Structures are given as C-alpha cells and as structure tokens.
Amino acid sequence: MVRRNAFPRVCVALGLATAKELLQHARQEALAGERFLEFRLDYLENPEQGIAAMRRVLTEYPDVVALATCRRQQSHGLFAGGIEEQLRILQAAVKAGAAAVDIEIETAERARAALGAFNKDCLLVISYHNFSSTPAMEALLRRMTKHPASAYKIVVTARKPSDLHRLLAIARTCTDVPMILLSMDAIGFPSRVVSCIYGGLYTYAAPQSVEGTASGQVTAKTLRNLYRIEKLGRATKLFGVIADPVGHSISPAVHNRAFQSQRIDAVYLPFLVHAPHLKDFLLTAEKLPVSGFSVTIPHKEKILRHLDVVDPLARRIGAVNTVWRKAGKWRGTNTDAAAVTGPLSKHLRLGKSSVLVAGSGGAARAACFALADAGARLSITGRNAIRVRALAAACGAEALSLSEVETRRFDAVVHATPVGMYPRAGESLFPGSIPADLVFDMVYNPLETELLRRARNEKKLTIHGLEMFLAQAAEQFQIWTGTSAPRGVMETAARDALGIQKSNAGRTDK
Ligand code: NAP
Numbered sequence: 001m002v003r004r005n006a007f008p009r010v011c012v013a014l015g016l017a018t019a020k021e022l023l024q025h026a027r028q029e030a031l032a033g034e035r036f037l038e039f040r041l042d043y044l045e046n047p048e049q050g051i052a053a054m055r056r057v058l059t060e061y062p063d064v065v066a067l068a069t070c071r072r073q074q075s076h077g078l079f080a081g082g083i084e085e086q087l088r089i090l091q092a093a094v095k096a097g098a099a100a101v102d103i104e105i106e107t108a109e110r111a112r113a114a115l116g117a118f119n120k121d122c123l124l125v126i127s128y129h130n131f132s133s134t135p136a137m138e139a140l141l142r143r144m145t146k147h148p149a150s151a152y153k154i155v156v157t158a159r160k161p162s163d164l165h166r167l168l169a170i171a172r173t174c175t176d177v178p179m180i181l182l183s184m185d186a187i188g189f190p191s192r193v194v195s196c197i198y199g200g201l202y203t204y205a206a207p208q209s210v211e212g213t214a215s216g217q218v219t220a221k222t223l224r225n226l227y228r229i230e231k232l233g234r235a236t237k238l239f240g241v242i243a244d245p246v247g248h249s250i251s252p253a254v255h256n257r258a259f260q261s262q263r264i265d266a267v268y269l270p271f272l273v274h275a276p277h278l279k280d281f282l283l284t285a286e287k288l289p290v291s292g293f294s295v296t297i298p299h300k301e302k303i304l305r306h307l308d309v310v311d312p313l314a315r316r317i318g319a320v321n322t323v324w325r326k327a328g329k330w331r332g333t334n335t336d337a338a339a340v341t342g343p344l345s346k347h348l349r350l351g352k353s354s355v356l357v358a359g360s361g362g363a364a365r366a367a368c369f370a371l372a373d374a375g376a377r378l379s380i381t382g383r384n385a386i387r388v389r390a391l392a393a394a395c396g397a398e399a400l401s402l403s404e405v406e407t408r409r410f411d412a413v414v415h416a417t418p419v420g421m422y423p424r425a426g427e428s429l430f431p432g433s434i435p436a437d438l439v440f441d442m443v444y445n446p447l448e449t450e451l452l453r454r455a456r457n458e459k460k461l462t463i464h465g466l467e468m469f470l471a472q473a474a475e476q477f478q479i480w481t482g483t484s485a486p487r488g489v490m491e492t493a494a495r496d497a498l499g500i501q502k503s504n505a506g507r508t509d510k
Helices: 019-031 047-060 083-095 105-110 112-121 137-144 161-173 189-198 220-226 251-261 275-287 302-306 312-317 335-345 362-373 385-394 450-457 465-481 487-498
Strands: 010-014 036-040 065-069 100-104 123-129 151-157 179-184 203-205 237-243 266-272 290-295 322-326 329-333 354-358 377-381 398-400 410-415 436-441 461-463
Touching: 010 019, 010 220, 019 036, 019 047, 036 047, 047 065, 047 083, 065 083, 083 100, 083 105, 083 112, 100 105, 100 112, 105 112, 105 123, 112 123, 123 137, 137 151, 137 161, 151 161, 161 179, 161 189, 161 275, 179 189, 179 203, 189 203, 189 237, 189 266, 203 220, 220 251, 237 251, 251 266, 251 465, 251 487, 275 290, 275 302, 290 465, 302 329, 312 329, 312 335, 312 362, 322 465, 335 362, 335 410, 335 436, 335 465, 354 362, 362 377, 362 385, 362 410, 377 385, 385 398, 436 450, 450 461, 465 487
Parallel strands: 010 036, 010 203, 036 065, 065 100, 100 123, 123 151, 151 179, 237 266, 237 290, 354 377, 354 410, 377 398, 410 436, 436 461
Antiparallel strands: 290 322, 322 329
C-alpha cells in the first residue's frame, strides 16, 4: 500500500495552453511553497515541451513532487493521440523525474500490460471522472482495483447533498484502499476540503493566478489559510452554512477565522442546498456528521419542519438561522432576533421607545417579535400591505403604508429589505425624509448604504448591518462551541471578506 505521506495533502493542478506558461506558473507555485504539482501535458499542443518544463522545475526545486497527466479526449482530457502515444509520453515524464502518473481507468483497462512498469518506476494513480453524476461507489471501486496501483482517484459530480456522503463514505468502508475522492461543482465543494478527514490522500487546488482544471477548485492558499487543510483530522468537527446560492456568503471567512483564533478543531464549509434537497441535506449532515450550521435564503422557514427542537421565539418568528445537534436531536434557534435588539438597546430603552420596522420578510419578522418582546411600541411598513398587516397583527404592532410613514416620527427605524444592497447600492426605501433619529440598516454590503449615508449627513445615529451580522454570528459561535466568540477577530475577517477598510471601524457611527 502507498504510504499516506508519499503525497503532500494539496496538489496544484497546472493546465496551461503553452509550455512557457506552464513553466511560469509551476515556478510561481513552487516559489510560493507548493510542493506537489500536477503537469497536465494533455493541455499542450506538444506534450514533450511540457516534460521539458517539468524537468526544469524539478532541477530548480528538487523537493517538488511532480504528477504527470496526459488524459485522452475520450476520457475527458485534451490529448488527441492514441493510448500507445499517451503511455510513451508518460514514460518520458517518469524518466524526466515525475514521481507519479495519473492514468485514467479507460486507458488502464485497455493497456493492462503497461501498468506494471509504471508501478515499478513511480506512483501510479488510476483515475475515474464523471461529469454528470455520482455512480454506485462499491461497483466502481471493484472495477478500478482490478488494476494494481498506488492510489485510486475518483472524481464525480454531486447532484444532491447525499452524493457527497456516498463519495466520502467509501473511504471509511474500504480503509485498505488508498483513494483520492473529489466531487466537482458547488454541491460537492466540501469534498475538496474534507476528503482528507475521511481518508482521502490529497486534494487538488487551482493555481494562484489562472483558472484551475476542474469546476469548484480553489487555490492552495484558500485551502491552507481559510480552511486550514493541513490541520484537519478525524476529530475535526464540521460546521457550515446552507443556502442557495451560497458562494457569496462571508460566513466561512468569519467562522473559520474564529475557530482558528480560539484553536478549536473545527472547519466551516459552504453547503449549496437547493430547496427540494433540504431533507436530503439533514440526513446527510447526520451521517457526515455535521455538528451545526447557519441557515439562510431559501431555507430559514422550511427548516422548522425538519427540526426536533425549536425554541419558542424562533417558532413564533417562523424562521431559524442556527441549527446544532445535541443528544441525537437537531435543535434550532434564531440569533437574528437578539442581533437586532442588542445593538439598539445600547442607544435606546426599548421598553419606552417607538420603533418602525421596514419590511415583512424573515429578517423583519425576527426584528418585530424581538422588539415586541422587549416592549417597544412597534410600527411596521413595507411594499406588501397584506404581509405587513399580517405581521403587525401577529406581534401586536401598527401597520403603516410607506406614504403614511412620511408624516410620522419614531425613535428608531430598522430597515429590513434588500433595497440599497449591492449591486443597487444607490437606492433607498426612504427617498424623502428619514422618519427617525436612529437608523439601523440590516444591509451590510455596502457597509454605508445610501440610507445610512443620508442619515449620517443629517447627524442621525446609525447602526450598520455588519453589526447585526457579527452579533448573530457571535451567538452562533457560542451555541456551537460553548465559548464566547472572538468578536474582534470575526469583525476583521468580515471586513476582509467584504473588502472594507478598517478606517471607519466604529461599529456605531455617530
Ligand atoms: P426576505 O425574507 O426575502 O424579505 C425581503 C423583504 O423586503 C420583503 O418584505 C420584501 O417585500 C421586501 N422587499 C424586497 N425588495 C423590495 C423592494 N425593491 N422594495 C421594497 N421592499 C422590498 O429577506 P430577509 O431575509 O428578510 O432579508 C432582508 C434584508 O436584510 C436583506 O437585505 C438581507 O441581506 C438583510 N439581512 C441582514 C442580516 C444581517 O445580519 N445584517 C440578517 C438577515 C437579513 P415582498 O414581501 O413584497 O417581497
């Protein structure tokens, strides 16, 4: 069996159109400290030139482990030649110093006799690629392991969350077979980070400044710095966020940095979960297992019916944004609620204040029930009169139209619609006068919305959406870990992720 440490944990896949670019990017990666590089010879018109580039890199960086690949077009590669020519190129790559070669199963099955020499002279990885689905794993592995090799690479496409578990579980049931297990695209993305926890030998990364060779690849820097891939092990706890889409979420940046700063052995992943796959995700999360997760659009309301225990406030709100597993049960709460009343109560005695909430969606509901519980005199406005009236009736508030609001004054306004959010940053729900002296905008991208900019110019108190985001994330961290959250670390991570300078760092702008 191949030694687990024969392969470093991260392999940077280099698929470039010319040998000159291949050399340039291989050098750039080696200079950045990467020690495992895949040379995709099939991307080149003349693969021999790629071998020459690889030889030069190995001369300059003798501790680099080179993996040579010359995948045929018939097996999803770019090499147009026949099998004999493919094998001859790979043999030349081994002579030039490649420590490993990747030969796809389709070639392996047709050239069994040639595999012995590769097994003698280098590490042989037999690979399988499926760009449309995740097939039955046991049958696939039986097919692949008919051919002796150092390792077996299975790259599939996840169509739903349970595909991810089926892929990773095979490493736990077949512990004696060295495997590389990856799922492409956004649903399968977590496999790129955590397959090593389940027994996968290594994962692939994209180069720093050009596209990777497969969908879903991120750079080695992201794998190392954001997900701390070198530190993940069997004891690592999994957390994440479920959403659709999920790619824009800043929660992985914030929670991973928080875990890291507190030396908590945990990783936080983006889980793309389409609306019909929510139950499938929960069953998968139980098996992986996932210890807890954030919930956002479009799952905040629908998740309730799948949970075993929901706290009374979240049930009244009708939305859950935080889930965790305890004593075999899924539990849910809503940390958005306290993330509205917390920042507001630093400036107002809520029990003696009038507050206008603008919007009637999930975030507005959380704000309304929390503010009503805190004793605020509550008014609600929004574009959807039916939803506004229903919410007002549910939490004992007054319902107002947007035009009625223009003649009224409140101690505070809480804006809970996406108006003014990137990319439509110049818009505001209150184009005329702002009806309160304290303005809380839930939108945090941009940090200073048009509403807050105008409020600040009018010398009003302002609270930006990042403060709410950080408050709800800090409470999630506390629920999941039992320790208080590193607020400063989380704020820096959020600002980094949003590309916001620290200069206007005051959480509440006066
Ligand atoms: P949601 O459930 O989709 O509700 C959106 C609300 O905004 C609905 O009342 C909707 O009215 C209204 N709306 C949408 N577009 C509008 C427009 N062009 N003009 C007027 N009203 C409009 O979303 P949500 O989860 O409540 O989130 C609302 C906002 O809060 C989002 O910007 C979100 O990013 C932000 N948020 C921030 C945090 C934080 O931590 N800072 C947390 C949660 C949410 P209809 O019913 O008529 O569609």
